[in-house]
Amino acid sequence: MTGERSAAARAVGATKVYGSGAAEVRAIDDVTIAFDAGRFTAIMGPSGAGKSTLMHCVAGLDTVSSGQVFVGDVELGSLSDRQLTVLRRERIGFVFQSFNLLPALDAEENITLPLTLAGTRPDRAWIDAVVATVGLGDRLSHRPAELSGGQRQRVAVARALASRPQIIFADEPTGNLDSRTGAEILTFLREAVDELGQTIVMVTHDPVAAAYADAAVFLADGRVRDRVEGPTARTVLDRMSAFEAETMGRSR
Numbered sequence: 344m345t346g347e348r349s350a351a352a353r354a355v356g357a358t359k360v361y362g363s364g365a366a367e368v369r370a371i372d373d374v375t376i377a378f379d380a381g382r383f384t385a386i387m388g389p390s391g392a393g394k395s396t397l398m399h400c401v402a403g404l405d406t407v408s409s410g411q412v413f414v415g416d417v418e419l420g421s422l423s424d425r426q427l428t429v430l431r432r433e434r435i436g437f438v439f440q441s442f443n444l445l446p447a448l449d450a451e452e453n454i455t456l457p458l459t460l461a462g463t464r465p466d467r468a469w470i471d472a473v474v475a476t477v478g479l480g481d482r483l484s485h486r487p488a489e490l491s492g493g494q495r496q497r498v499a500v501a502r503a504l505a506s507r508p509q510i511i512f513a514d515e516p517t518g519n520l521d522s523r524t525g526a527e528i529l530t531f532l533r534e535a536v537d538e539l540g541q542t543i544v545m546v547t548h549d550p551v552a553a554a555y556a557d558a559a560v561f562l563a564d565g566r567v568r569d570r571v572e573g574p575t576a577r578t579v580l581d582r583m584s585a586f587e588a589e590t591m592g593r594s595r
């Protein structure tokens with residue numbers, strides 16, 4: 344297929360400046376990037392490259408200093424705080440390194456919580472499909488404390504999927520998991536894209552994790568430096584080594 348894919352979200356000339364004067368930091372600097380609908384994109388780059396800032400700005404958790412961010416066709420800068428809150432709730436899903444589940448609720452209640460809070464009646468067929476994909480079986484009635492780390496993160500991913508968001512942002516989702524459990528979660532994310540058509544953007548430091556994505560985008564010093572389609576752990580690692588060599592060369 345050669346046609347242009349539609350973007351679930353995008354940034355156009357997005358710049359975020361923290362602080363001022365001598366303390367000014369351009370966390371992202373004139374970033375233009377599109378996250379294609381129905382694809383899995385990894386954001387990579389060294390510590391301080393601006394990965395989290397980019398994700399937070401595109402997800403409407405932070406605002407850009409200049410430039411624009413769109414979720415679908417909606418430009419976030421045109422929204423009031425209240426409209427932005429509604430957009431985040433209805434169109435964006437989040438998965439964090441630390442799971443962020445409510446301890447008093449069982450797994451199934453955690454999954455449907457965002458819908459309950461929004462006062463939306465769950466689409467039962469969809470929830471059933473998500474729950475079937477999550478593969479927790481009888482552990483759905485267990486509380487987070489009775490689940491393993493991998494099972495907790497599965498619940499967190501299912502919770503993000505429950506409202507059928509336009510895009511899910513995952514910030515180091517396997518950062519707290521051992522490699523085998525991490526691989527299970529990455530497979531689950533991959534299935535959400537392949538079988539449910541979900542769009543996912545994941546920040547990661549791990550080349551093995553990035554290899555599950557359809558594309559890996561590399562940031563350095565707040566700018567998009569490169570993009571690899573169909574990344575493998577090997578190609579990602581090679582790119583990372585090349586950036587490190589460049590950065591060391593510049594700081595000499």
Ligand SMILES: Nc1ncnc2c1ncn2[C@@H]1O[C@H](COP(=O)(O)OP(=O)(O)OP(=O)(O)O)[C@@H](O)[C@H]1O
Nearest residue numbers: 361362368369370389390391392393394395396397
């Ligand atoms: N709230 C803030 N106030 C001031 N500076 C900030 C703030 N948030 C981020 N920065 C700075 O912006 C730059 C980019 O930070 P960011 O957290 O986006 O990088 P990152 O690539 O996600 O890093 P890491 O991989 O370590 O999480 C860094 O220099 C950071 O110190």
